[in-house]
Amino acid sequence: MLLRLPLPLHLLRRYEHHQPLLPNSVPPKRFNYHIFSHPHSTSPTVPVLRATYPVDLSSPSSFSEDEQEVELGRLLSLLPEEMRRRVSDHRELQQLMEVVMDLGRKPLARFPSGDFVISEYPITVQDIEHATAQVGDFAIDNRAGISRTLHRISAIRNRKGTIIGLTCRVGRAISGSAKLLQDLVQDGSSLLLIGPPGVGKTTIIREVARMLANDYKKRVMIVDTSNEIGGDGDIPHSGIGSARRMQVPNSDMQHKVLIEAVENHMPQVIVIDEIGTKLEAMAASTIAQRGIQLVATAHGITIENLIMNPSLEMLVGGIQVRLPTS
Template sequence: MPPPAPPLHLSLHPPHTLPPSRRRASRSPCVASRPIAPRPASLLRGVRRPLRAAQGEEAVSEGAAWPDGSEEELRRLLELLPGELRRRVETHPELPALVEVVMDLGRPPLARFPSGDFLLSHRPISFDDLQHATSQVGDFGADNRAGISRTLHRISAIRNRKGVIVGLTCRVGRAVPGSANLLQDLVKDGGSLLLIGPPGVGKTTVIREIARMLADDYKKRVMIVDTSNEIGGDGDIPHPGIGNARRLQVPNQDMQHKVLIEAVENHMPQAIVIDEIGTKLEAMAASTIAQRGIQLVATAHGVTIENLIMNPSLEMLVGGIQSVTLGDEEANRRGVQKTVLERKGPSTFTCAAEIVSKTELRVHRSLEATVDALLAGKPPNVEIRKLGPKGLVQEVSVQKEQSHIGLYEDATQFDGNSLRNARRSLDSAFNLDSAEGHIEKSDEAESSLNLYAYGAVLDLRVDCLASH
């Protein structure tokens, strides 16, 4: 008989397993491990890169995510660049905060970031580089602007005297949610709002967010009159950044005032959004729309309200300026000259905001009161609003604006100096040294009145000369 089989010992504990790294090594013991080569930067589209700055001037921590859809739109803009330049931009640590790329014929290309300009290559730009970029964008309009379909980027061309493109400015466009939080109360009130600021400060970004806010949050019928397709993006389908707002494209910039009236008469909007009012016809059309009870939101180039007052083409936006001659009693009551500047009529906009930076605004709740105060030489009331790091209103302070008084003080000082110089020139002509002392005394006591009988002195001197 065969010997009995040894008894089986069953263990209730699981067998000892190797860690995954040991198991992979045991499967191929003859294959030596080698380092994995890094992938090219152009293929790392879904990888988060460390950022030093994003969305304006605020720093973003390492590993911050891209905003929804912004990475894909930025990639489409970078495809306009040659391969070497594109790789240089993609490896820059401030890539999500890219402002624009400048390519001029015969010059090295530059990429502009909030921290400064970045040289992409020492090789000058050639005609082939410019043709490669222009072949991937839409048609350039009369304003030498083009775009990329369904993006907010703007491609601006520089032409020579023969009309050939010799330079491109590829500006990055972004839809920034929350960029209009500082103006939310003014938008909700339903009054017309005017945004003032120099180029590149973010007026279009704010007005795009206001259009989305009116259409989505407050459920209004919003029509956007998009002159250069900067608000709604290039192409027939608007960018998602405007929400449910509708968009009217302008075939020619000279027809913008007609498209404004067309939007009111044909589409029955409750609010109209327009970017860059720059001509007198556009200002007249905006004034007509505001008088029809439609909420109007617009932008204009300038730094302060005074720039609009002094601009003959845009003064209608603040009600117009006219010269008025006062009577003696009224001039004495006001303590001013008989000829003064006054507002001609009602202002087109209820309130205005001066955009100082992407995180600071100066709000004028009553535009008419501000204009009246400036014309009278008085400081207007202004609210200083700042945006915190998390998109919340950090500070709202109300103060009297002191910088506006300087213009009128200089004008008064100029008139006084002119009068003083005229008196001294007359005194020197007749050698009347005693009048200088009277002028100094008149400066100390403005209420006194000095009368100089130059004609009588002249007659006496003529008689003396005749007697001799």
């Protein structure tokens, strides 16, 4: 049996991005994007961009340092005083990635340089209750947020449904983080960014949404499954500019909301984070066939991961099986 790819992968362009992706104090490191496509394909597929890990770079933000400090302070307020002080005193405070709190274990703050213990005392039930009391309700995917910020709080539950762990991820809107994609964005190309969790895919598509809405005056609709692109609460974060945002009641309905966005709101661009199921991939293909620009992300390390994923391979043309004939 032979496997034939209708989309042989040709490396069209390789960008080497030296723009920082986090605040200015981070030493710049190289950040590569690889764009794959096929010049002769007629399939409704999108260019695929692979982000190499890690994306711990920085770029000038559209927000003042005071505004960034206020938003970070709202996340740190979830922590007891001693933990909050130790995080605040860390030299990499502005590059804080997330705080991990697991019942009975010492809490950790994660920075680009590694994990840092922020208390010698294990997390108690009271510590977790203190944090959860200050965030919105956890959805069916065990995610919650802090109103009008980009931070995400994810819960771990025991078999009885009690929360016994929290991952508090810092969210930042970074102006200029999508500058290397400007030519693709401007000419109306659909984009799919793939990479492992934490490399900055959501940060970039948020900036792409803002760029399309504000700079190119497009009608942009964000389908925001976990409120991670536009922030928690009913009023979107200013980081998405004038783009509109549709919230999704639960992740199982994401593909339906995608189609609803197209049919009800006449967008020129759809932005969506984390395409992960076959139904979502089919909806994305339908959107591309209708001539609507699609900007999306998916988890993966290499382009081969995407091709061999039966739920997502249609995004890059799919895999066809051809039997040899005598």
